[in-house]
Amino acid sequence: MLLDADLTVLLFGLVVVSLVLSHIHSRLFSRASLPDELPWVGAKGSALSRAKAVLLSVVKTRQYLEEGYYKYSKQNKPYVLPNILTGPEVIIPMSQLRWLLEQPDSILSQNEVNRQFLEADYTMLHPNIIRDTVHERVIRREMTNQLGPLTEDMVDEVEFALEQNWGVDTEEWREVPVYDTMADIIRRISNRVLVGVPLCRDKDYLKSSGSFSRNVVITAGMINLLPHFLRPYIIPMIQKRKEQIAKNEKFPVSSYKEQNDYIQWALRHAFKHWDPNERTSEMISKRLAVLSFAAIQSSVITMTNTLFDLVSSPFAAGFMSDLRNEVELELGQESGSWTKTCLARMTHIDSALRESMRLCGFVSRGVLKMVVAPEGVTLPDGTHLPPGTKVGVSAYSIHHDESAYSGAYIYDAFRFSRPSKDAAKVECVTANKAEKAARDALKGKTPALVTTSDTFMAFSHGRHACPGRFFAAHQLKLTLAHIMLNYDIEPLAERPENKWLVSSIGPPMKSTIRVKRRPGTVGAI
Numbered sequence: 001m002l003l004d005a006d007l008t009v010l011l012f013g014l015v016v017v018s019l020v021l022s023h024i025h026s027r028l029f030s031r032a033s034l035p036d037e038l039p040w041v042g043a044k045g046s047a048l049s050r051a052k053a054v055l056l057s058v059v060k061t062r063q064y065l066e067e068g069y070y071k072y073s074k075q076n077k078p079y080v081l082p083n084i085l086t087g088p089e090v091i092i093p094m095s096q097l098r099w100l101l102e103q104p105d106s107i108l109s110q111n112e113v114n115r116q117f118l119e120a121d122y123t124m125l126h127p128n129i130i131r132d133t134v135h136e137r138v139i140r141r142e143m144t145n146q147l148g149p150l151t152e153d154m155v156d157e158v159e160f161a162l163e164q165n166w167g168v169d170t171e172e173w174r175e176v177p178v179y180d181t182m183a184d185i186i187r188r189i190s191n192r193v194l195v196g197v198p199l200c201r202d203k204d205y206l207k208s209s210g211s212f213s214r215n216v217v218i219t220a221g222m223i224n225l226l227p228h229f230l231r232p233y234i235i236p237m238i239q240k241r242k243e244q245i246a247k248n249e250k251f252p253v254s255s256y257k258e259q260n261d262y263i264q265w266a267l268r269h270a271f272k273h274w275d276p277n278e279r280t281s282e283m284i285s286k287r288l289a290v291l292s293f294a295a296i297q298s299s300v301i302t303m304t305n306t307l308f309d310l311v312s313s314p315f316a317a318g319f320m321s322d323l324r325n326e327v328e329l330e331l332g333q334e335s336g337s338w339t340k341t342c343l344a345r346m347t348h349i350d351s352a353l354r355e356s357m358r359l360c361g362f363v364s365r366g367v368l369k370m371v372v373a374p375e376g377v378t379l380p381d382g383t384h385l386p387p388g389t390k391v392g393v394s395a396y397s398i399h400h401d402e403s404a405y406s407g408a409y410i411y412d413a414f415r416f417s418r419p420s421k422d423a424a425k426v427e428c429v430t431a432n433k434a435e436k437a438a439r440d441a442l443k444g445k446t447p448a449l450v451t452t453s454d455t456f457m458a459f460s461h462g463r464h465a466c467p468g469r470f471f472a473a474h475q476l477k478l479t480l481a482h483i484m485l486n487y488d489i490e491p492l493a494e495r496p497e498n499k500w501l502v503s504s505i506g507p508p509m510k511s512t513i514r515v516k517r518r519p520g521t522v523g524a525i
């Protein structure tokens with residue numbers, strides 16, 4: 001009997017090992033049916049050399065992108081970028097970007113790439129969440145339009161969160177971990193808009209929401225095994241709101257006031273949706289969880305990078321003093337009131353964030369799409385790609401190209417707030433009302449943080465550019481402006497490095513800075 005059990009375990013082990021080996025073998029040696037004439041960066045041509053390049057993509061993707069850009073993209077040729085996690089990608093030259101943007105989703109789909117990268121069928125709690133982008137519509141129609149009315153709440157939250165994380169001591173310097181404190185601050189501000197008070201200040205809720213966001217990327221594929229963390233917090237709240245809406249529809253009372261947060265907007269949209277599944281409290285809470293992931297991690301990384309870029313610059317002291325002067329001046333003109341227009345006029349704050357996203361953004365490839373047309377697709381240079389191929393451009397390379405940005409590897413905080421030849425190159429392809437307003441505020445001279453272009457793809461570009469970027473910009477500008485106004489920060493001699501893992505770029509997670517509350521600011525804000 002014992003022998004039988006041992007044999008079963010052994011056989012099971014052998015099956016698992018051979019499955020893993022066959023997966024590794026296919027990842028290393030698969031050409032993904034790509035045409036022979038397409039060159040692979042980092043490889044010489046033989047199957048073994050390609051396998052080595054795939055293996056080394058774990059640590060060499062930045063090198064591959066730099067090499068591929070000058071060897072192929074600049075010569076208007078596509079090339080293959082090895083990727084051990086999600087398979088090879090075809091990187092097309094910038095001259096073919098316009099063509100890529102114009103392809104319909106039925107031929108080249110951005111959604112499919114995200115589904116695969118995030119293992120969305122397993123991680124995203126419900127298959128509809130990636131297939132039907134309901135929250136994209138809620139973000140575009142509701143969240144972006146509510147930025148003005150929501151500013152006061154967001155300011156309230158920034159002030160509270162900064163005091164909690166960085167303290168109010170005006171005498172002694174305090175050492176703070178940048179990533180952790182920014183994670184707490186951004187999570188609080190975002191949740192103020194997503195779920196409102198009191199939940200946005202509930203420690204257990206914030207902890208659960210934070211661990212969900214981190215785990216989607218770290219344990220893609222296993223997240224479904226985690227308990228439905230939102231259940232105890234969100235579901236009863238949604239039920240209650242639904243009851244309130246229904247009651248008010250039946251017996252309207254003048255004292256009834258809807259809350260202005262994501263849950264309320266999502267409820268409104270859900271009731272208009274044709275699919276009854278979309279109206280359940282469960283589905284709304286799942287969509288909220290996924291949105292928190294998209295919204296929070298990206299802003300935390302951006303804020304962390306911006307602070308390190310600013311304080312490690314040889315011009316840190318001058319940058320910070322100019323930023324502070326700008327905030328004081330613009331705020332003074334509004335009698336101390338943080339309005340949307342006042343923020344729009346803070347062009348140095350805007351630029352300091354945009355410049356960090358250019359230099360250190362976490363997106364290395366821009367506009368990555370998957371060929372979904374069953375017959376495949378033919379690139380403008382005649383190369384035919386089979387279905388399943390991933391195609392994109394190298395955002396990292398264009399962001400670091402001297403011909404697009406002079407001093408491309410230097411953090412130049414006011415690059416985008418001083419009119420320059422770089423700014424003149426920006427062409428806004430996806431202008432909408434809010435984007436136009438942001439550009440007008442900058443008198444059309446310089447690109448705003450939210451403006452995407454052929455040379456700025458930190459929010460991606462085209463139809464599927466990040467719909468949350470208006471909210472993100474608002475939240476990031478409010479946070480940076482408050483920091484500049486209320487804290488002194490000791491400059492750093494050297495910037496702690498960002499880490500590349502395959503094609504993802506992470507900020508320094510453990511590095512610290514020293515901060516001190518500025519005299520006269522405590523209780524003044």
Ligand code: HEM
Pocket residue numbers: 110111114133135136139143291294295296298299302363367368457458459460463464465466467468469471472
């Ligand atoms: C600095 C902060 C942010 C950055 C850098 C960023 C960046 C991006 C990028 C690069 C994409 C395109 C991904 C792709 O398909 O290739 C994207 C998509 C998306 N982002 Fe953001 N994002 C930020 C903040 C936000 C916020 C605050 C929200 C929500 C309020 C949000 C919601 C979304 C959604 C829903 C999509 C998917 C759009 C679609 O599939 O068409 N993002 N974001």
